[in-house]
Amino acid sequence: MSYLILLAVFGLIVGAIAKSKGRSFGLWFIYGALLFLIAFIHVIVIKTQTGKKCPKCLSKVDEDAQVCKFCRYHFTDKDFKTVNLKKEKDQIHNNKMVIVLIIIGIIFYVLVQLITHGY
Ligand SMILES: [Zn+2]
Numbered sequence: 001m002s003y004l005i006l007l008a009v010f011g012l013i014v015g016a017i018a019k020s021k022g023r024s025f026g027l028w029f030i031y032g033a034l035l036f037l038i039a040f041i042h043v044i045v046i047k048t049q050t051g052k053k054c055p056k057c058l059s060k061v062d063e064d065a066q067v068c069k070f071c072r073y074h075f076t077d078k079d080f081k082t083v084n085l086k087k088e089k090d091q092i093h094n095n096k097m098v099i100v101l102i103i104i105g106i107i108f109y110v111l112v113q114l115i116t117h118g119y
Pocket residue numbers: 054055056057058059068069070071072073
């Protein structure tokens with residue numbers, strides 16, 4: 001029983017980190033629950049899936065794209081500045097989230113240990 005809780009916590013940690021990087025929570029949850037250590041290292045090293053929205057057609061395009069591949073909109077310097085600002089904010093947020101999740105994971109691990117082995 002406690003083993004299942006532990007698996008769920010592992011899944012939650014990996015899933016939440018993946019989600020903060022723009023990936024699927026569900027898939028990474030399963031991955032994290034099944035292969036925690038591998039999935040955990042994997043989710044830490046993957047790049048954040050980013051992109052920017054074309055102001056004209058609202059399609060998601062490459063972050064570094066100069067021209068929208070759908071409507072040929074030319075991105076201005078202002079568009080790039082907005083993206084960079086958002087990216088910095090996201091990065092700070094992601095770093096905080098990872099630290100919080102690791103702490104939560106450790107707390108859960110200790111709790112499970114205490115419950116299974118007595119105080
Ligand atoms: Zn466009």
